[in-house]
Amino acid sequence: LVTVKEIQAWLSDYTEAIEKNKDYLSELDTPIGDGDHGNNMNRGMSEYQKAFEAKQPQTITETFKVLSMALISKVGGASGPLYGSAFMNLTKASKDLTEITSEKQLGDLFETGLSGIQARGKAVAGDKTMVDVWQPVVEQLKHSDLSKNNIEAAKGQTKDMQAKKGRASYLGERSIGHIDPGAASSALLFQSLLPYLN
Numbered sequence: 001l002v003t004v005k006e007i008q009a010w011l012s013d014y015t016e017a018i019e020k021n022k023d024y025l026s027e028l029d030t031p032i033g034d035g036d037h038g039n040n041m042n043r044g045m046s047e048y049q050k051a052f053e054a055k056q057p058q059t060i061t062e063t064f065k066v067l068s069m070a071l072i073s074k075v076g077g078a079s080g081p082l083y084g085s086a087f088m089n090l091t092k093a094s095k096d097l098t099e100i101t102s103e104k105q106l107g108d109l110f111e112t113g114l115s116g117i118q119a120r121g122k123a124v125a126g127d128k129t130m131v132d133v134w135q136p137v138v139e140q141l142k143h144s145d146l147s148k149n150n151i152e153a154a155k156g157q158t159k160d161m162q163a164k165k166g167r168a169s170y171l172g173e174r175s176i177g178h179i180d181p182g183a184a185s186s187a188l189l190f191q192s193l194l195p196y197l198n
């Protein structure tokens with residue numbers, strides 16, 4: 001059973017995970033981007049913590065809204081509006097929701113988030129973006145198959161892909177051989193969620 005308490009604990013853990021992995025994420029963004037993904041995400045999640053303390057959201061939907069606004073206003077890079085629209089869609093989809101009682105329900109919720117990312121960024125599976133983690137995670141949640149290994153596998157698969165969207169796509173074939181930074185930050189997001197399932 002996931003209530004507002006678990007959602008908030010998850011996002012607080014994610015803030016910590018981003019802070020701890022900030023350098024790693026920026027290093028992933030160096031060969032195929034501009035080396036700022038860790039800093040971008042850390043700025044966004046720090047802003048979330050600040051706004052969270054100031055606004056003290058009491059519901060799942062309000063919590064997602066605080067996160068979405070923080071990411072849109074502070075991240076700066078391409079990833080900000082993309083994560084921001086994911087969590088804006090989660091805000092809408094979780095209106096009136098006080099608890100999430102199944103992984104299937106959580107999968108449906110994240111599917112609206114994935115739709116937000118794709119509506120904004122137009123990436124499909126295989127384009128070497130965060131979509132390559134979000135999409136399998138949605139499917140795995142629906143089939144009660146989300147695990148540490150499956151999340152890591154989805155992230156790892158971006159290594160052999162050629163980027164078709166975002167900065168990395170400017171490199172063409174030279175983008176092959178590197179893990180996508182947005183896939184890595186998304187893997188951290190869902191790894192942080194695992195302890196709160198069941």
Ligand code: ADP
Binds near residue numbers: 034076079
């Ligand atoms: P920027 O590229 O503007 O510096 P970041 O480094 O913060 O932004 O984020 C880069 C990440 O954003 C990529 O690794 C990728 O996962 C994601 N991304 C970029 N463009 C798209 C897109 N069109 N659709 C989905 N994700 C994207």
Ligand code: MG
Binds near residue numbers: 077
């Ligand atoms: Mg970047």
Ligand code: MG
Binds near residue numbers: 034036077078
């Ligand atoms: Mg940038």
